[in-house]
Amino acid sequence: MKHSENNLKPRVIIIAGPTCVGKTSIAIQLAQRYGGEIIGADAMQIYRYMNIGTAKPSLEEQTQAKHHMIDIIDPDETFDVAKYTRMASAMIEQLYRQSIPIFLVGGSGLYIKTLTQGLFQQATGDPLIRQKFKKMAAEHGNAYLYNLLKKNDPDAATSIHPNDTVRMIRALEVFEITGISIKRYHQEHQFADQPYHLYKIMLTEQREILYKRINQRVDTMIQNGFLKEVESLIEKGFHCQLNAMQSIGYKHLCAYLDGRYCWEEAIQLMKRDTRRYAKRQFTWFRSDKKYIWKHAGEIPSIIPQVDNFLNEQVLPG
Numbered sequence: 001m002k003h004s005e006n007n008l009k010p011r012v013i014i015i016a017g018p019t020c021v022g023k024t025s026i027a028i029q030l031a032q033r034y035g036g037e038i039i040g041a042d043a044m045q046i047y048r049y050m051n052i053g054t055a056k057p058s059l060e061e062q063t064q065a066k067h068h069m070i071d072i073i074d075p076d077e078t079f080d081v082a083k084y085t086r087m088a089s090a091m092i093e094q095l096y097r098q099s100i101p102i103f104l105v106g107g108s109g110l111y112i113k114t115l116t117q118g119l120f121q122q123a124t125g126d127p128l129i130r131q132k133f134k135k136m137a138a139e140h141g142n143a144y145l146y147n148l149l150k151k152n153d154p155d156a157a158t159s160i161h162p163n164d165t166v167r168m169i170r171a172l173e174v175f176e177i178t179g180i181s182i183k184r185y186h187q188e189h190q191f192a193d194q195p196y197h198l199y200k201i202m203l204t205e206q207r208e209i210l211y212k213r214i215n216q217r218v219d220t221m222i223q224n225g226f227l228k229e230v231e232s233l234i235e236k237g238f239h240c241q242l243n244a245m246q247s248i249g250y251k252h253l254c255a256y257l258d259g260r261y262c263w264e265e266a267i268q269l270m271k272r273d274t275r276r277y278a279k280r281q282f283t284w285f286r287s288d289k290k291y292i293w294k295h296a297g298e299i300p301s302i303i304p305q306v307d308n309f310l311n312e313q314v315l316p317g
Helices: 023-034 059-064 081-097 109-117 127-140 142-152 165-178 182-189 207-223 226-235 250-257 263-286 296-310
Strands: 011-016 037-040 102-106 197-203 292-294
Touching: 011 023, 011 109, 011 296, 023 037, 023 059, 023 102, 023 296, 037 081, 081 102, 081 109, 102 109, 109 263, 127 142, 127 165, 142 165, 165 182, 197 296, 207 226, 207 263, 226 250, 250 263, 292 296
Parallel strands: 011 102, 011 197, 037 102, 197 292
Antiparallel strands: none
16 A cells, blocks of 8 residues: 555545445455455444354454454443544554555444544533533423523524433533534534545445345344353343443343343344344435445445555545
């Protein structure tokens, strides 16, 4: 991968898409072709011990192409998009310095967006101001806070639900600090510095075919010992109330173990909720018009463009 004095941003190829569309297989093929490495963008594959239910790349797949941002924390550790962004951006910089092609792969749209569009430059926060509005909400209720927001920042009030206390407090805090609407502040500051050149591939599939694959994957997970994995997590002390254990699949088997679902009901609800999640992923990625939508079988057709992108002949983004 060539570098030039006038083009010092790392180049990142994104392979995104809904669950079960074939991202891992395609990413490994491309990483092997170009001698690249894969940075995971999956909100669940970051957890240790959670392998079957997260469809984590197998050890064999991880030997075929080096993976990062997988198995980095325990299920009871706190993690958020800001921490992901710090860790993944450091990994991108490391690979870039070594001239290793970078593939960002996953279905967690928020992780991908925040990492690749730059961290939002928040207004300077003031804990005392924030605490003042929190106390106000606790003493007088959300309706009082919302009326205050409508008075100070009517523009923001039109897009914030009266029960969304966190966003109301943030909007009031920004207004008190800056004297302007939080919406105006966002427009003036958001994502001013995009840190990478991007080539964005969205893997897609016909809805009926994808849903059939999802149903088959759930069956395969069960056959491969998903229930034993959940039981083992609980034995390790990772109880079912943890955020990680409330994700799709894990929460369904926890409910089965607690006696809230029968076996057949747990499996059917797992399949249904996974299909719904895939639908939400389609909706998320569809909003970004810079993605090139391709079926897995069409990937060979974009190899020339990928070649050009990695060799600085084309700058897609």
